[in-house]
Amino acid sequence: MNLEEYKGVYVFAQQVDNKVDSIAYELLGKAKELAAPLNTQVTAVLIGSNVKNLCDSLAEYGADRIIVVDDPELKDYRTEPYAHALASVINEYKPEIMLVGATAIGRDLGPTVSARVATGLTADCTVLEIGDFPLVAIPGKESEQKHNQLLMTRPAFGGNTIATIACPNNRPQMATVRPGVMQKIDPIKGAKAEIIEFNPGFTPNNKYVTIKEVVKAVKDVADIMDAKVLVSGGRGVGSAENFKILEDLAEAVGGVVSCSRAVVDSGWKPKDLQVGQTGKTVRPNVYFAIGISGAIQHVAGMEESDVIIAINKDEDAPIFDVADYGVVGDLNKIVPQLTAAIKAEKAKKNN
Amino acid sequence: MDFSLSKEHEMARQLFKDFAEKEVKPLAQEIDEQHRFPRETVDKLAKYGFLGIPVPKEYGGQGCDIQTYVMCVEEMAKVCGTTSVIISAHTSLCVDPILTYGTEEQKKKYVPDLASGKKLGAFGLTEPGAGTDAQGQQTKAVLDGDEWVLNGSKCFITNGKEADVYIVIAVTGKVEKKGKMLKEISAFIVEKGTPGFTFGTKENKMGICGSSTYELIFTDCRIPKENLLGQQGKGFAIAMHTLDGGRIGIAAQALGLAEGALETTIEYVKERKQFGRSIAQFQNTQFVLADLATKVEAAKLLVYKAAAKKDEYRTNPKISYSVEAAQAKLMAAEVAMEVTTKCVQLHGGYGYIKEYGVERMMRDAKITEIYEGTSEVQRMVISGALLK
Numbered sequence: 242m243n244l245e246e247y248k249g250v251y252v253f254a255q256q257v258d259n260k261v262d263s264i265a266y267e268l269l270g271k272a273k274e275l276a277a278p279l280n281t282q283v284t285a286v287l288i289g290s291n292v293k294n295l296c297d298s299l300a301e302y303g304a305d306r307i308i309v310v311d312d313p314e315l316k317d318y319r320t321e322p323y324a325h326a327l328a329s330v331i332n333e334y335k336p337e338i339m340l341v342g343a344t345a346i347g348r349d350l351g352p353t354v355s356a357r358v359a360t361g362l363t364a365d366c367t368v369l370e371i372g373d374f375p376l377v378a379i380p381g382k383e384s385e386q387k388h389n390q391l392l393m394t395r396p397a398f399g400g401n402t403i404a405t406i407a408c409p410n411n412r413p414q415m416a417t418v419r420p421g422v423m424q425k426i427d428p429i430k431g432a433k434a435e436i437i438e439f440n441p442g443f444t445p446n447n448k449y450v451t452i453k454e455v456v457k458a459v460k461d462v463a464d465i466m467d468a469k470v471l472v473s474g475g476r477g478v479g480s481a482e483n484f485k486i487l488e489d490l491a492e493a494v495g496g497v498v499s500c501s502r503a504v505v506d507s508g509w510k511p512k513d514l515q516v517g518q519t520g521k522t523v524r525p526n527v528y529f530a531i532g533i534s535g536a537i538q539h540v541a542g543m544e545e546s547d548v549i550i551a552i553n554k555d556e557d558a559p560i561f562d563v564a565d566y567g568v569v570g571d572l573n574k575i576v577p578q579l580t581a582a583i584k585a586e587k588a589k590k591n592n
Numbered sequence: 593m594d595f596s597l598s599k600e601h602e603m604a605r606q607l608f609k610d611f612a613e614k615e616v617k618p619l620a621q622e623i624d625e626q627h628r629f630p631r632e633t634v635d636k637l638a639k640y641g642f643l644g645i646p647v648p649k650e651y652g653g654q655g656c657d658i659q660t661y662v663m664c665v666e667e668m669a670k671v672c673g674t675t676s677v678i679i680s681a682h683t684s685l686c687v688d689p690i691l692t693y694g695t696e697e698q699k700k701k702y703v704p705d706l707a708s709g710k711k712l713g714a715f716g717l718t719e720p721g722a723g724t725d726a727q728g729q730q731t732k733a734v735l736d737g738d739e740w741v742l743n744g745s746k747c748f749i750t751n752g753k754e755a756d757v758y759i760v761i762a763v764t765g766k767v768e769k770k771g772k773m774l775k776e777i778s779a780f781i782v783e784k785g786t787p788g789f790t791f792g793t794k795e796n797k798m799g800i801c802g803s804s805t806y807e808l809i810f811t812d813c814r815i816p817k818e819n820l821l822g823q824q825g826k827g828f829a830i831a832m833h834t835l836d837g838g839r840i841g842i843a844a845q846a847l848g849l850a851e852g853a854l855e856t857t858i859e860y861v862k863e864r865k866q867f868g869r870s871i872a873q874f875q876n877t878q879f880v881l882a883d884l885a886t887k888v889e890a891a892k893l894l895v896y897k898a899a900a901k902k903d904e905y906r907t908n909p910k911i912s913y914s915v916e917a918a919q920a921k922l923m924a925a926e927v928a929m930e931v932t933t934k935c936v937q938l939h940g941g942y943g944y945i946k947e948y949g950v951e952r953m954m955r956d957a958k959i960t961e962i963y964e965g966t967s968e969v970q971r972m973v974i975s976g977a978l979l980k
Contacts, residue, residue, distance in 0.1 A: 476745075476792075476809070503745075506793040506807075534730065534745075536720030555743070557730065559721055 251336035264342030300434035329441030361408035368394035470496030477532020481509035535560025608667035623802030638709020652704035669848025673956030674802035680841030686713025693822035714755035716746035752806025788813030799955030846924035
């Protein structure tokens with residue numbers, strides 16, 4: 242493998258049902274940053290059936306070049322034809338860096354492709370940067386330190402340790418990247434990219450998965466233990482009806498409503514939603530504690546949450562001892578405003 | 593030193609015993625299984641004056657000494673742990689602090705109804721974050737014009753929801769002590785039915801199942817300014833001193849539970865036959881009973897000594913009885929736990945069956961090691977005094 246032949250930062254532009262997934266734009270944003278010190282271009286790899294219409298938006302979000310693999314076999318995601326398509330692109334165009342979103346699709350595709358092209362892959366990265374490997378040159382072996390390597394950082398052991406990984410001797414350097422971590426650029430209206438159509442050829446074969454049915458389920462009763470965002474209410478919410486404002490917030494942030502024991506005892510919510518020592522233990526990315534005083538019996542069930550946001554009228558409430566962010570005030574005023582602000586921010590992002 | 597009870601005491605004990613056998617024992621298993629507060633028993637206790645035993649006659653009480661009160665709790669506990677704690681929480685934790693710290697107006701307003709049993713009393717100190725560390729109070733009381741506004745909650749309150757008058761401890765501000773900002777804690781009298789004062793969870797307990805244990809919730813609950821009990825900022829001392837007295841009551845309850853279990857077991861081992869003779873004829877039974885009876889007697893002397901000390905205090909407020917109360921409660925509770933456990937064992941398989949009642953005594957005994965200060969708190973009090 243001649244490493245010198247490999248050039249450019251490539252991004253797998255995931256699309257489903259002819260819609261570009263947000264992760265593709267996030268990766269393009271990051272790819273632009275990585276391309277700068279390497280003095281190279283950003284290439285998006287778009288795989289699907291009748292997807293050429295998506296090129297413009299990819300260009301607006303920072304792709305200098307787009308390689309399109311367009312074939313009826315690629316209508317729905319299936320491991321085999323997609324892996325064949327992406328591996329063929331890599332073998333043909335020899336990228337230095339290949340980024341894939343760590344979505345359900347990307348986590349399936351990335352490792353398959355990396356095995357096919359015989360290179361390293363770091364999964365679920367949260368930080369990517371260009372730097373030296375090893376970071377500090379080993380005395381007496383200074384000449385072996387490689388520059389301009391992709392340093393891929395990811396949480397391991399359930400987030401208890403952070404590992405920075407490099408792939409110095411193989412190309413491309415592949416990473417799947419956690420959605421929501423990287424920043425999109427502000428789209429450049431009317432930007433155009435060079436479009437290359439590439440088709441490695443597909444023969445329908447019996448190794449393909451047959452898709453019988455695609456189910457888009459909306460769960461009506463969410464399990465609070467699986468939720469990434471919990472909007473939790475306590476006695477301070479005041480009534481079953483008033484949980485409406487928490488439900489609105491939960492909808493805005495894509496979360497689920499949970500509650501404290503006091504709420505269950507008052508008959509406002511079912512026991513399934515209770516967080517705490519005698520309820521469920523939860524570890525969401527974000528936990529809103531609204532009108533919850535924060536007795537240890539409750540805190541024991543949620544203190545492992547990544548970020549805790551507390552809203553309570555009593556500034557001495559113990560919940561503030563565990564909260565990362567706290568607001569002292571009337572939840573009836575704050576929660577609707579927060580919901581409105583989040584909705585506005587989301588609307589701005591989606592335009 | 594005289595270890596015999598006076599004639600009056602003996603007569604009082606007989607009265608309590610008869611009442612317990614006739615009125616309390618028949619209900620004991622039913623209220624335990626149904627987790628039901630025995631309102632009918634409380635009404636009868638009121639009728640007999642058993643809810644105002646150590647209360648001076650001028651406030652509508654019986655004007656008896658602490659020893660008499662202790663024997664009442666003890667006799668009830670022999671047959672029913674629930675009934676004994678209703679009396680103890682009412683008398684020691686609600687009536688006693690009003691008598692000790694209340695103004696003349698407060699005493700006149702509240703004590704007669706409480707002593708006659710027309711009203712029942714309770715004590716709200718514990719919070720989810722403030723159990724043994726009672727300084728960790730979160731409930732707040734803020735003076736607004738001529739009313740105190742209470743916000744917060746209390747948990748595990750005995751006689752909760754059933755009681756009419758509550759002593760409630762709350763934070764009224766911050767005070768500087770030795771350069772540290774500490775909470776200023778005060779005590780209040782709060783009546784059931786005050787707007788903003790509601791009841792939350794009813795606890796589902798292992799024992800004393802008929803006792804009503806509730807959460808108290810205060811949401812902008814306004815009470816008159818004159819419902820402050822004692823001086824502002826003295827609430828912690830009031831609570832602690834109240835508990836000293838309450839511990840004698842719980843020690844009496846533990847003592848009664850142990851005695852009740854022992855009496856039942858002595859009857860049982862005489863009747864039960866295995867290997868062709870009563871199990872009372874086996875030396876293991878004899879030795880176990882000997883040990884248990886000796887421990888019960890030791891606990892009893894400690895409980896009665898603490899009662900005597902509190903009686904002395906009533907004529908001489910310089911006397912402290914907190915160490916005696918702590919020792920009595922520690923010993924009696926641990927004896928109760930051991931005695932009831934071994935009594936279940938001596939009953940064999942039947943001891944594990946609800947019908948025989950001794951399993952209930954074992955479940956009831958465990959709480960005496962926990963409430964009104966855990967056994968560990970009693971050890972803190974005792975060692976603190978030893979190492980002064």
